Amino acid sequence: MRVSVPAAISVRGLTMAYGDYVVMRDLDFDIHPGDIFIIMGGSGCGKSTLMRNMVGLEEPAAGEVFHGGKSFTRADEIERRRMLRSFGVMYQGGALWTAMTLAENVGLPLGEYTELSAAEIREVAVLKLALVGLRGFEDHLPSEISGGMQKRAAIARAMALDPAILFLDEPSAGLDPISARLLDDLILELRASLGTTVVIVTHELASIFTVADDSVFLDPASKTMLAVGNPRELRDHGDPRVRRFLTRGEDTSEGRALA
Amino acid sequence: MAVSGISCERGADGLLLVRLTGTFRLAGHLPDFEGVRRQLASAPPRRLAYDASAVEDWDGALVARLLTFEETCTAARVEVDRAGLPEGLRRLLELAQAVPEKEGARRSARHVPLLERVGSATLRLRDGTTVFIGFVGEAGLSVGRMVRGQARFRRSDFFLLLEQCGGQALPIVTLISFLVGLILAFVGAIQLEQFGAEIYVANLVGIAMVREMGAMMGAIIMAGRTGAAFAAQLGTMRVTQEIDALETLGLAPFDFLVLPRMLALSLMMPLLTLYADFVGIAGGAFVSVTMLDIGPQQYWDQTASAIGLDDFVVGLVKSSVFGVLVAIAGCLRGSQCGNSSAAVGQAATSAVVTGIVLVIVADAIFTVIFNAIGV
Incomplete structure (x- = not known):
């Protein structure tokens, strides 16, 4: 049991809303250190919004997010900036800064948060890019490389400061099956070698079953979470909506009682 | 090209039989159900059935028109029997009706009164000014x-x-x-x-x-x-x-x-x-x-x-x-x-x-x- 270890992230009673429109309410779950945690659910159900709440790009309408036992939601600006240093975020489209080369993209957070010299920053950036298989592309601009490479470069940037928690928003969306598989392998490899906690927003089942340790399932109709747990085990979950999602709609039985 | 037509005749038991003949394709106009509609309006039947045995060719034109026509039937509480339609057509109609209309999803063009437009424009101007001052x-x-x-x-x-x-x-x-x-x-x-x-x-x-x-x-x-x-x-x-x-x-x-x-x-x-x-x-x-x-x-x-x-x-x-x-x-x-x-x-x-x-x-x-x- 992992009960004794404090959670890397705890979400408590979280309600997210845009104005009066409630996206999700009453979310409660823990993400354990070193786990690969999946936020899953149908398209447009608020998965990315949940991630944006967890990294402070949106403020919760109610409830709190804790990082390492400390409230992130209620932290002041200085405390928050300190906490931000321990996350890396990869956005859906990569969101690399288009005016900068890959090495400059990876180097910018290093320049911001460390005392390293320009040459040292470059050295670290080269390493991070090599880790995601982009050795030799340091001086390319984001527009000069393929979509899959942009996503990997974005992961390299997210890992620039060796974050304790890596957030990935739809890492395999828009990638061909082989590139998607390579990305999954990369995520597993990074977790194994660095012990990083990884939070992934996705609805790609193949990817979910390959990498996940734990997950939360969001349902847009009831506007809340329906299940927490390992996705492979959730295939037998009591709620037919969860089972249908995880079996691509094949399991349509309503037989079991709601858990 | 075969002449296409839609006619109807009344049968026993309050039945209205709609007879479809010929070719119904998107190349022309959508098929004209006006005659049948008039029949529906003048003396509503209890049941409605199709006879499509003389239909030579059909495509989306017929399906689209049948879908709107059947909505009229449903509104008039006429029971529709699709057994007489070609199987492919029947399945397309069922597919189109498989997911019921989501409540509240339909957008209706709302008339905005002049006063409200002036009001919201003023509010936007105020908000815009606040944002500008904040930015400065x-x-x-x-x-x-x-x-x-x-x-x-x-x-x-x-x-x-x-x-x-x-x-x-x-x-x-x-x-x-x-x-x-x-x-x-x-x-x-x-x-x-x-x-x-x-x-x-x-x-x-x-x-x-x-x-x-x-x-x-x-x-x-x-x-x-x-x-x-x-x-x-x-x-x-x-x-x-x-x-x-x-x-x-x-x-x-x-x-x-x-x-x-x-x-x-x-x-x-x-x-x-x-x-x-x-x-x-x-x-x-x-x-x-x-x-x-x-x-x-x-x-x-x-x-x-x-x-x-x-x-x-x-x-x-x-x-x-x-x-x-x-x-x-x-x-x-x-x-x-x-x-x-x-x-x-x-x-x-x-x-x-x-x-x-x-x-x-x-x-x-x-x-x-x-x-x-x-x-």
Whole structure:
């Protein structure tokens, strides 16, 4: 049991809303250190919004997010900036800064948060890019490389400061099956070698079953979470909506009682 | 081509039999069910059935019309028996009805009364003003952070911006200011000739360029050229989440993106204005020398006697402020950009409009102030 270890992230009673429109309410779950945690659910159900709440790009309408036992939601600006240093975020489209080369993209957070010299920053950036298989592309601009490479470069940037928690928003969306598989392998490899906690927003089942340790399932109709747990085990979950999602709609039985 | 037709006949037990014959394809018009509808309306049957045994060919045209027709039947509480339809057609109809209409999903065109439109436009104006004042305040705080050495942006970005706002704008500034000088001289010459006072063209062009037109034309050119570019850059960065990426790294997007743009424009604008002043005077000289028999030396002497250092200061102070305004308009509209490519276009357009309006309003205020203090 992992009960004794404090959670890397705890979400408590979280309600997210845009104005009066409630996206999700009453979310409660823990993400354990070193786990690969999946936020899953149908398209447009608020998965990315949940991630944006967890990294402070949106403020919760109610409830709190804790990082390492400390409230992130209620932290002041200085405390928050300190906490931000321990996350890396990869956005859906990569969101690399288009005016900068890959090495400059990876180097910018290093320049911001460390005392390293320009040459040292470059050295670290080269390493991070090599880790995601982009050795030799340091001086390319984001527009000069393929979509899959942009996503990997974005992961390299997210890992620039060796974050304790890596957030990935739809890492395999828009990638061909082989590139998607390579990305999954990369995520597993990074977790194994660095012990990083990884939070992934996705609805790609193949990817979910390959990498996940734990997950939360969001349902847009009831506007809340329906299940927490390992996705492979959730295939037998009591709620037919969860089972249908995880079996691509094949399991349509309503037989079991709601858990 | 077979003739297509729809007829109906009444059977026992309140049955209405709809007979379809021939070809129903999208190439013509949608099939006409008007006759059957009239029958439905005049004496509603209990049941409705189809006979499609004589249908030769059909496509989406028939399916679409049947779907709307059956909605009428359902509304009139007529039971529909589809057994007589071809199997493929039956399945398409079932597929179209498989997912029931989601309640509240349909958009209805709502008539907005004039008073409400005026009201919401006023509220938008108020909100827009609040946002603008907030943005100007943030700009002030950002400059304060820079003075204290806390604002972070990349030097290389800043130098690139200086080049974009300065050197790269020279060709267009040259062309426009030369022509403006030329036009001023031309219009002035025709009037002044009547009094034999052609030499005062030099005063007219000199003072107009240095006090007004240099700064104003420069600002309008930069609003169209650079303000729009700022809005498009920032807007695209918003759409592609590059600004989010800065925020989660704890870098203030305002310091990183807006501050260097504002600085670059407010530093380069006075230089461009000074340059535009002289090019405009050259334009005036060109007209005077070629059309008015005024010698170049004479023109220059007259210009030098007409304009003083205070006139230059007036122009340069204005242009610095115009630079900040154009940059703020561009960055503000860019940072308000919505999440689509159309929104980026709107942001760029709106940046130019806002920039020009701000510049002209500011110019009017300056004129009043300078007039009051007698500069």
